[in-house]
Amino acid sequence: MAQRTAELQALDADLRREVAERLEAEARLKKAQGDLVQAAKLSALGEMSAGISHELNQPLMAIRYFADNARGFLARGRPEVADGNLQRIGEMARRMGRIIRNLRAFARQENEALSDIGLAAVIEQVVEMAEVRARAAGATILWTAPDAPLVVRAGEVRLAQVILNLVTNAIDAMEGTPERRVEITARRADGRAVVEVRDTGPGIAEPERIFDPFYTTKSVGGEEGMGLGLSISYGLVQSFGGAIRGRNRDGGGAVFTVELDLVERAAAA
Numbered sequence: 363m364a365q366r367t368a369e370l371q372a373l374d375a376d377l378r379r380e381v382a383e384r385l386e387a388e389a390r391l392k393k394a395q396g397d398l399v400q401a402a403k404l405s406a407l408g409e410m411s412a413g414i415s416h417e418l419n420q421p422l423m424a425i426r427y428f429a430d431n432a433r434g435f436l437a438r439g440r441p442e443v444a445d446g447n448l449q450r451i452g453e454m455a456r457r458m459g460r461i462i463r464n465l466r467a468f469a470r471q472e473n474e475a476l477s478d479i480g481l482a483a484v485i486e487q488v489v490e491m492a493e494v495r496a497r498a499a500g501a502t503i504l505w506t507a508p509d510a511p512l513v514v515r516a517g518e519v520r521l522a523q524v525i526l527n528l529v530t531n532a533i534d535a536m537e538g539t540p541e542r543r544v545e546i547t548a549r550r551a552d553g554r555a556v557v558e559v560r561d562t563g564p565g566i567a568e569p570e571r572i573f574d575p576f577y578t579t580k581s582v583g584g585e586e587g588m589g590l591g592l593s594i595s596y597g598l599v600q601s602f603g604g605a606i607r608g609r610n611r612d613g614g615g616a617v618f619t620v621e622l623d624l625v626e627r628a629a630a631a
Contacts, residue, residue, distance in 0.1 A: 418461065421454040461490065476602065478625050481512040481548055481555050484522050489546070492529045501533050501542035508548045512555040514622040516602040521622075524595040524606070528559040528618045531591060535563035535616065550624065554604075557620040565610040572608045 428447040435444035489505050496503050514521075529544055536542040545560040566572055573596040592608075599606040604622040611617040 418458055421458050425451050425454055476515050476517055478513050479516055479518045479521070481514050481557070481622075482507050484518060485525060485546060485548060485557070488522055488525045488529060492526060492533070495530060496533055496544065499533050499537065499542065501536055501544060503529065503544045503546065505546045506548075508550070510550070512548055512550060513625040514555050514602070515625055516604075516622060517598075520598045521602070524598050524620065525557065525559070527591045527595050528620075532559055532561035532563065532616070532618075536561055539563055553624055553626075555622045555624055557622075558617055559620075560611055560615060560617040562615045565614060566608055566616045569609050573606070 428451050432444040432447040432451075435441070435447065485505060486507075489503055493503060525546075529546070532544045533542075536544075539562060541562045543562045546558070547560075548555060548557045550556070573592050596606055599620055599622075602622055604620060606618065606620050608616060608618045
């Protein structure tokens with residue numbers, strides 16, 4: 363009996379040690395994934411930095427122009443025209459504030475638990491950040507908002523990264539094509555929110571491999587990256603309890619679909 367007890371105690375100690383080792387390994391894996399996600403976000407911001415600088419510099423120059431004009435109109439006794447210039451200054455300052463606020467939110471390290479977020483607001487933030495790159499590439503982004511609010515359970519910054527990655531990939535894929543258009547839609551289907559990002563590029567050569575780590579159709583070692591984006595996006599969407607798929611669309615181009623549980627469905631589950 364004593365021998366059997368000793369064996370059970372030894373087995374229990376082994377199991378506890380194995381559980382502790384597994385928990386430690388899981389914590390290291392989560393930290394490594396978090397570091398990889400943050401590095402990918404900073405890389406995306408770095409690629410957009412030149413366009414963002416231009417996007418902020420233009421309204422700054424316009425603000426100076428309208429401010430000088432307003433002073434001139436006030437000196438000539440035309441306050442109503444000066445007021446119009448001041449309104450324009452206010453509009454541009456608010457736009458610059460939105461751009462900076464979006465960039466700061468996107469760049470921060472997000473460690474918070476999942477929360478209820480409005481999907482349309484996240485996509486609008488992404489569109490505003492991606493428009494600079496789209497214009498530089500001669501592409502157009504068309505965003506069709508849903509008829510009714512869609513609230514999903516996710517990490518706001520991480521979800522924005524997923525959608526931004528899909529949009530910028532679509533812009534890159536259309537390089538050299540005569541028509542360059544990215545279409546983004548969001549809708550409700552079977553208790554889930556469905557986001558689709560469609561492009562008019564050449565399509566996906568190997569749809570079954572697009573979420574494999576390091577798989578890419580871009581040049582390796584260049585500034586376009588090493589194919590980590592879609593693999594990261596796949597893991598992030600899974601962490602929200604969602605699904606992401608990519609396929610070729612009828613008539614040419616690619617379409618990526620992200621499905622997330624709506625808040626009411628997640629609560630019921």
